[in-house]
Structure formats: structure tokens, C-alpha cells
Amino acid sequence: MAFEAxxxxxxxxxxxxxxxxAWWREKLRPGFPVLADPVVRVQGLYGVARxxxxxxxxxxxxxxxxxxxxGVLRQAHVGRGFNDRVxxxxxxxxxxxxxx
Amino acid sequence: MNRRSLLGAAGAGVLSAWASRLLADAPAPDLPGALRRFVExxxxxxxxxxxxxxxxxxxxxxxxxxxxxxxxxxxxxAPLLDLSEHASPHVRGFAAQMLGVIGEPRAQDxxxxxxxxxxxxxxxxxxxxxxxxxxxxxxxATVAAAIAATRRDANGNVAFSAQQAELxxxxxxxxxxxxxxQWVAGYDPGRLGAARVAxxxxxxxxxxxxxxxVRLAGFQGRNPVVLLFQLADW
Numbered sequence: 001m002a003f004e005a006x007x008x009x010x011x012x013x014x015x016x017x018x019x020x021x022a023w024w025r026e027k028l029r030p031g032f033p034v035l036a037d038p039v040v041r042v043q044g045l046y047g048v049a050r051x052x053x054x055x056x057x058x059x060x061x062x063x064x065x066x067x068x069x070x071g072v073l074r075q076a077h078v079g080r081g082f083n084d085r086v087x088x089x090x091x092x093x094x095x096x097x098x099x100x
Numbered sequence: 101m102n103r104r105s106l107l108g109a110a111g112a113g114v115l116s117a118w119a120s121r122l123l124a125d126a127p128a129p130d131l132p133g134a135l136r137r138f139v140e141x142x143x144x145x146x147x148x149x150x151x152x153x154x155x156x157x158x159x160x161x162x163x164x165x166x167x168x169x170x171x172x173x174x175x176x177x178a179p180l181l182d183l184s185e186h187a188s189p190h191v192r193g194f195a196a197q198m199l200g201v202i203g204e205p206r207a208q209d210x211x212x213x214x215x216x217x218x219x220x221x222x223x224x225x226x227x228x229x230x231x232x233x234x235x236x237x238x239x240x241a242t243v244a245a246a247i248a249a250t251r252r253d254a255n256g257n258v259a260f261s262a263q264q265a266e267l268x269x270x271x272x273x274x275x276x277x278x279x280x281x282q283w284v285a286g287y288d289p290g291r292l293g294a295a296r297v298a299x300x301x302x303x304x305x306x307x308x309x310x311x312x313x314v315r316l317a318g319f320q321g322r323n324p325v326v327l328l329f330q331l332a333d334w
Binding site: 003006007008009010011012013014017018019020021022023024025028030033034035036037038039040041042043044045046047048049050051052053054055056057058060061062063064065066067068069070071072073074075076079080081082083084085091095098 | 146147148149150157159162163170190193221225226255260261264267271273279282283286287288291292293294296297298300302304306307310311312316317319320322323324325326327329330331
């Protein structure tokens, strides 16, 4: 995967229990871990929790954060709507631009 | 284990979690205030798939109410049962959600009637998930039948949630009590929305889909991390 070639690691967080994270991973096979955040603690920390109603449920806004090797947050993409998502290409560009 | 002793065990767990949070300078218990602030919001106005500019929902108030209800445990049951009959489907859905998280056996009849009679798909959606979280659910034929019937709900989202609720029962996922303790232990209102560009990314540790713990700090000094709060076909 192109991100791996840059030394980067992808993580995705769902606001659900581990058995549902496993269900999503099986269904979508993203190739990276699906982390379970059932009490939306991390979604809260990153300011994305419970902001839209999608599929008759209060869910997080789509978001992507780029964190450098030192653990510093470098890019924050927080969508306004369900389909307002940053592209894979842009995230790859941002990872490539991080200092080595 | 009977229902009473299950509830007792859950209550003790929540109490000890509360005690450790008090030592850690956690916010004071204020269930009535948190519920009042939550109910005063016009959630229907914010119930959108795309947020208009300048119209942020007060999501922090929902998290506060969830946290306070989880912390209060059994003391939250009576007010949540009241709220499960509120005029707003968002409030009814919230009440159902938290009755499931607390794992309250006395909520079973109310959740069954929400599931059967509530005109709002959102309220039915939270009710079916909550039913599957009750400690009694895996052994209760009435609950199993209600969840199975909900797989044919006219609303596809509710039918999908019923499928996931059946999966929870089949896999014997620990019920609401376990979630309740995580809520009590893990919430920090002073840190909501704490992520800032050019500052250290907020630390976390979460279980992955195989139950393995993943710590953000585990990548420090080695790998950049792209942290996604979205599922997509990557």
C-alpha cells in the first residue's frame, strides 16, 4: 500500500464495540486495523463525535488526521457532511511532505 | 445469576469506577443538570447529514448526558424511563440507548413497546440495540422474538440494526454494564475537541477488531499515522 511505502500507518476508528469493528473489517477489508471506540472517547477528543444523523443514528463527522513521526498533529480534515471526505491522494501527498 | 445480582454487580462496578474518577478530579455528578441541558436542545434542527455553515450541533451536551447517565447507573433509570416517553424522538432514542448501556432489566417492557409502536425509525433503531444489551437478553425468548421480527422493519436502517443486535446476542458480547464502566472511566469533558494542528495529537489506546490494544504512542519516533474517522473502500 502506498501509505506503507512512506512508512506511514493507517488506523480507522468506529464508534462501536469490537464485534462490530470486526464486522466492518470483514465487510470492507480495508487492509489496516479498525479500532473500536464504543463510548466515543477518542471521537470526543478529536472533536468529531455525534454530529450528524445518518441511517437514523447520531454518528461522527467523517474526518482524517495526519500525525507526524514525533506524534504532532500536522493536518486535520473534518468534514461537514456524510460524503465530505478528503481524498486518498491528498492524504498521501500530505504524508509524503512530512519531514523524514 | 439472577437479574438482581447482575444489577448489583453492575452497580458495584460503576460505584468503584466513580470512586476512581473522583480521585482523578473527574466532573461532579450532575445527572439532573446534564439531562436538562440535553433535553432543552432542539435536536431535530440539527439532525442533518450535512451541517450548514455556522450550525454546529451542541454535541458536547449529548456526550455529557451520556456520561452522567452512565455514571449514575441505577439512579438514572427513573429519569431515563420518563425521557423514553418524551415528545422528541431524539430524546426517546437517547433514553433507550442509555437504558441499554446501563443494562437495566426494568427497561425491557418499555424498550419492547418503543420497538413495536414508536413511529420514529431513530427511536426504534436505538431501542433494538438497547434490548440486545440487557443482561437478560440472551436467555429471553420475548426479546429474541422482538429483535427477529425487527429484521423485517419497514425502515432498512432499523432492520440492519436488528441484524447487528442478533449478532451481539449470538456472540454473547458483554452487555451494557461493560460499556457503562468504560464510559465512567474514559470521559474527560475538559478535553473534548482537544486536537489542535501543530500540537501533540491527543493520546489514546483502543482495542482493534481482534481485541488487541493499539496505542497512538506506540508509533511515535517510528511512523507517521493517518487517523481516519470514516469507513471507506480503501
